[in-house]
Amino acid sequence: MSDTIxxxxxxxxxxxxxxxxxxxxxxxxxxxxxxxxxxxxxxxKITAAxxxxxxxxxxxxxxxxPLPMLLGHESAGIVEEIGPGVTNVKVGDHVxxxxxxxxxxxxxxxxxxxxxxxxxxxxxxxxxxxxxxxHLTRNGETVQHHLGVSGFATHAVVSELSVVPVGSDVPADIxxxxxxxxxxxxxxxxxxxxxxxxxxxAVVGLGGVGMAAIITAAALGVKEIVGIDMQKDKCEKxxxxxxxxxxxxxxxxxxxxxxxxxxxxxxxxxxLETAYKVTAPGGLTVTVGLPAPGxxxxxxxxxxxxxxxxxxGCYLGSSVPSKDIPKYEQLWREGKLNAEALISDxxxxxxxxxxxxxxxxxxxxRQIIEFD
Numbered sequence: 188m189s190d191t192i193x194x195x196x197x198x199x200x201x202x203x204x205x206x207x208x209x210x211x212x213x214x215x216x217x218x219x220x221x222x223x224x225x226x227x228x229x230x231x232k233i234t235a236a237x238x239x240x241x242x243x244x245x246x247x248x249x250x251x252x253p254l255p256m257l258l259g260h261e262s263a264g265i266v267e268e269i270g271p272g273v274t275n276v277k278v279g280d281h282v283x284x285x286x287x288x289x290x291x292x293x294x295x296x297x298x299x300x301x302x303x304x305x306x307x308x309x310x311x312x313x314x315x316x317x318x319x320x321x322h323l324t325r326n327g328e329t330v331q332h333h334l335g336v337s338g339f340a341t342h343a344v345v346s347e348l349s350v351v352p353v354g355s356d357v358p359a360d361i362x363x364x365x366x367x368x369x370x371x372x373x374x375x376x377x378x379x380x381x382x383x384x385x386x387x388x389a390v391v392g393l394g395g396v397g398m399a400a401i402i403t404a405a406a407l408g409v410k411e412i413v414g415i416d417m418q419k420d421k422c423e424k425x426x427x428x429x430x431x432x433x434x435x436x437x438x439x440x441x442x443x444x445x446x447x448x449x450x451x452x453x454x455x456x457x458x459l460e461t462a463y464k465v466t467a468p469g470g471l472t473v474t475v476g477l478p479a480p481g482x483x484x485x486x487x488x489x490x491x492x493x494x495x496x497x498x499x500g501c502y503l504g505s506s507v508p509s510k511d512i513p514k515y516e517q518l519w520r521e522g523k524l525n526a527e528a529l530i531s532d533x534x535x536x537x538x539x540x541x542x543x544x545x546x547x548x549x550x551x552x553r554q555i556i557e558f559d
Contacts, residue, residue, distance in 0.1 A: 190222060190223055191220045191221060191223070192221050193219070193220060194218070194221045194341045194342045195216060195217070195218055195219075195341050195536065196216070196217070196219050196257045196259075196323075196337065196341070196536075197214050197215070197216050197257065197259065197339035197340070197539045198216075198217060198256065198257050198258070198330060199213060199214050199246060199254060199255060199256045199257075199258050200213055200214070200215055200255050201213045201254065202245060202246060202247070202251060202252070202254065203247060203248035204246075206544060206547065207541075207544045208246065208540040208541070208543045208544050208547075209540050209541045209544055211540075212540055214246070214258065214539050214540050214543070216536050216537055216539065217325060218325075219257065219330060220324045220325065221322055221323060221340075221344055222322040222324075222344070223268070224270035224273075224344045225270050225320055226270055226271050226272050227270060227271075227273060227318060227346055227347055227348070228269075228273070228316065228318075228346055228347065229269050229270060229273055229276060229344070229345060229346075229350065230267045230342060231264040231265065231266055231284070231342065231343050231344075231345060232264050232342055232558075233262055233263070233341060233342060233343055233558055234263055234362075234558055235262065235264075235362065235363040235556065235557060235558065236259045236261060236262040236263075236339055236555070236556045237261035237363045237367065237368065237395075237556075238261075238542050238543070238551075238555075239260065239261045239367050239553075240394065240396075240454065240546065241260060241286065241334065241477070242258050242259065242260070242333070242339075242546075243543055243546050244477065245333070246258075246543055249479050249480070250477075252314060252331065252333070253313070253331045255328070255330050256314060256337075257323055257330050257331070257333060257340055258333045258337065258339045259333060259336060259337055259338035259339030259340065259556075260284065260333055260336040261284070261338065261363050261364060261367035261553075262283075262336055262343070262366065263281070263282065263284065263353075263360075263362035263363040263365075263366070264284070264343070265279065265280070266278050266279060266282060266350075269347075275348075280352045281354065281355050281357065282350040282351060282352055282362075283351045283353050283362050283363070283365050283512055284336045284338055284343070284350055284363075284366050285336075285349055285350065285366045285367075285508040286311070286334035286335065286336055286349075286366070286503075287303050287304060287307050287308065287311065287334070287335070287503055288304060288306075288316075288317040288335050288348035288349040289304040290304050290306040290307060290317065290348065291348075293305040293306055295308070300378060300503075300504075300505045300506050300510075300511075301505050303502055303503065310335065311334050311335055314332050314333070315331075315332055315335075316332060316335055316344075316345065316346050316349075317335060317346045317348055322344040336349060339536065339539065339556060341558055351509050353365070353512065353513075354516065354520075356520070357519070360530055360533070360555045361519060361530075363555060364395070364399075364526060364555075365512050365519075366508070366512065368396055368398075368399045368529055368553055369402075369403070369515050369524075369526060369529070370503060370511060370512065371396050371475055371503055371504045371506070372395070372399030372401075372403065372452055372475065373399050373403035373515055374475075374501065374504015374505055374511060375400050375450045375501045375505075376388065376403045376407065376450065377403060377504070377511065378505040378506060378511070379473045379501050379504075380448040380471060380473060382409050382447075382448065383409075384407075384409060384410055385410060386448060387409075387410075387411040387412075387413070387447045387448075387467075388404045388411070388413070388446060388447065388448050388449070388450070389413040389414075389415055389439070389446040389449045389450070389462070389465055390404075390415065390430075390449070391415045391416070391439075391449060391450065391451045391452065391453060391458045391459075391461050391465075392415075392416060392451060392452040392454070392458050393416035393418070393422065393425050393452075394453070394549065394552065395529055395552045395553045396452040396475060397414070397416070397450070397452035397453070398424070398425065398529050398552055399529060401414055401425055401428060401429050402428055402429050402526065402528060403524065404429070405428070405429030405430075405523075405525070406518045406523040406525075411431050411446075412429060412430045412431050413430060413431065413432050413434070413439075413444075413446065414430040414432075414434075415433070415435070415439045415465075416433070416435070416436075416453075417436060418549060419435070424552075427528070429525065436461045439461065439465050440461060444465065445466065445467035445468070446467055446470065447470050447471070448470055448471045448472075448473065449462040449463075449465055449466045449471075449472050450462070450473045450475060451472065451475065451476055452475050453476050454476030454478050455482075456483060456484045459476070459478075459484050460484050460486070463484075463486050466496060468494035468495065468496070469495045470496065470497070471496075471498075471499060472497070472498045472499070473499045475501045486498075529552050529553045530553050530555055531551045531553060531554060532551055532554045532555070533554075533555050533556075533557050534555070534556055534557070535557065536556055536558070539556070542554045542556075
């Protein structure tokens with residue numbers, strides 16, 4: 188690779204623009220310069236990328252980031268070049284990108300997935316790769332990296348710590364969602380609940396992450412799986428992909444039904460309150476959604492004590508991607524994990540602003556950008 192190559196990518200110019208984004212156009216698709224991978228870094232040709240609420244949270248300014256920023260983190264691709272010192276992958280490998288690299292040395296990494304990497308979290312907030320490097324410019328202007336990936340582009344330079352190899356038999360769109368939607372929603376089930384077949388599991392919030400929790404529970408053989416969402420069409424979709432029943436939050440609370448474990452995946456305080464209310468005595472409430480900063484909930488502490496309740500926060504599914512992605516890959520390969528059900532649309536990069544509107548409206552699970 189020469190010192191730089193020209194790529195095409197989706198750059199967020201402004202956060203907090205008025206909707207519809209199809210009109211305000213906060214994201215532009217343009218050519219950028221991408222410099223060669225350095226120590227411990229690789230060049231990846233992107234084959235597919237999914238739109239996630241973590242992308243939307245930067246667009247709507249719920250998660251302020253330095254701008255301009257090349258968005259995208261839920262991505263998959265093929266390694267085209269490796270930098271000095273790379274040992275985890277080789278040229279030609281198919282890889283899943285993960286949005287939180289793990290240094291393996293900090294206090295967070297030593298929790299085996301419970302806490303995020305301290306180093307990776309810091310560099311994600313700063314718009315760099317985990318070693319503090321930047322590789323993106325546009326007409327001489329620095330463009331920030333998104334969550335160590337910047338996958339809404341034809342190519343990306345990332346740390347080898349931000350990828351996990353997968354088999355070439357895994358389609359690109361499936362590989363992409365393994366790295367975020369399934370890692371996060373599935374991890375809430377696999378790592379936090381660790382269910383038995385006789386358990387009852389409810390999922391509040393049936394977006395991509397919530398649906399991933401449902402298909403993972405189904406893949407693990409859980410007999411009772413209940414989807415809970417305000418949108419009836421999402422409840423119907425949950426029934427199609429593995430839920431044994433589905434209802435609105437009001438119906439769930441009025442039914443009096445209680446569940447062994449409940450996953451909150453909406454990222455809204457009211458959803459977490461519902462999840463807590465429908466958790467059985469001795470049960471576990473897992474919150475994996477990311478609400479707006481400063482959000483609060485109201486719960487009865489006497490109920491928590493008297494009923495021996497547990498509430499677990501769960502970031503990125505409490506996952507260690509290098510260990511967990513192969514588990515989901517194998518469940519998919521065995522026909523147990525219905526990952527295809529999470530994909531609602533395939534789109535082009537130029538459709539990015541309209542796709543963000545659909546995501547904001549709750550009208551799509553996972554929209555996958557396809558690259559030629």
